[in-house]
Amino acid sequence: MGGKEAWFRHFRPEERVLAERVLDWMTLAEVRYQPVLTPFLNPREQRVATMVINRSTDLSATADGGYEGAERCRMKVLPPYVEDADHGLAYLSLEPAERGRDLRHPDVLGSLLGLGLKRDKLGDILPFPGGCHVVVAEELAEFIRSQLNRIGRHPVHVETIQREELIVPETRTETVSVSVASLRLDAVLAEGFRLSRSRVSTAVKNGNAQINWKTTGNPAETVEEGDVLSLRGSGRIQVGEKLGVSKKGRFLLNLIRSL
Structure with missing residues (x-):
């Protein structure tokens, strides 16, 4: 794993912290010869x-989030010739005590x-009409089951x-081609959601935006292909x-928008 510092330049600063953790997991798998x-x-x-x-010729990894296409997954770092399909997942069903009441993702997470x-x-929180399923770490499932009795003010x-x-809601997207003055976060969000740039800039500064699931307060942060952006x-x-x-110096790109 020589040349680590040079190689880490491929990552954003916050990603380098994770990369260091991954190296620790890899060392543990090698020393103990266990997943x-x-x-x-x-x-x-x-x-x-x-x-x-993947930089290691000896180790491999698998990932599982409870269903095909899961967003949040637990990974398992595996030594050579070791197979282990158990990713320590458990599945909970949340049902409101009051009929006709739905459970919103932010409320469940909170x-x-x-x-x-x-x-x-x-893991993933999967709301559906009249309830919600949640993927959690197996070691905490019983604690959650015994302690979680309300979502907000409403019994569950x-x-x-x-x-x-597991009930997995259908995910629908659309791809739109846009032109933006720059690849700044506020410019791309404004065009993607058809909002004024000043309004978006204020929202970002107030901590209401994320790049790749990481909150940012910098409207001028540059976005790249593959980045996932969200605005509360x-x-x-x-x-x-x-x-x-374009001839006028505007950046042309595709945006994939969740419906």
Whole structure:
């Protein structure tokens, strides 16, 4: 793993911290010759981890978030010739005590974090009409089941379910081609959500935007192909292919917008 510092320049500063953690997981797997299970990682973190692990000729990694296409997954770093399909996942069903009441993703997440849990112990939160399923770290499932009795001010029933019982909402997207004055975060978000740039800039400074699931307060931060951007109250977009620069110097690119 020579030349680590030079190689780490490929990552953003906050990603280098994760890359260092991945190196620690790899060392542990090599020394103990046992699989090492990670916390839940978002897609960008999984990409960073995979890039680091792939530099080793001996180690490999698998990922699982409970269903095909899961966003947040636990990875397992594997020594040579070792196979282990268990990624330490459990599945919970949350049902409101009041009929006709739906559970919103932010409310469910807030209530779970209110139990003192860390975000990296929680996988995807999957709301559907009349309830919500949550993928969690297996070691915390019983604690959550016994302690979580309200989402916000509303009572809920929590029970453990099987993997095959998960209800996964359909994800729909559309791709739009846009031109932006620059690849600044506020410019791309404004065009993607059809909002004024000043309004977006203020929202970013107030901590209401994320790049690759990381909150940023810098409207001038440059975005890149593949980056996932979100703006609270508006949704999420992904920066797609850069299509070039117009005669007027505007950047042409595709944006993939969640519907």
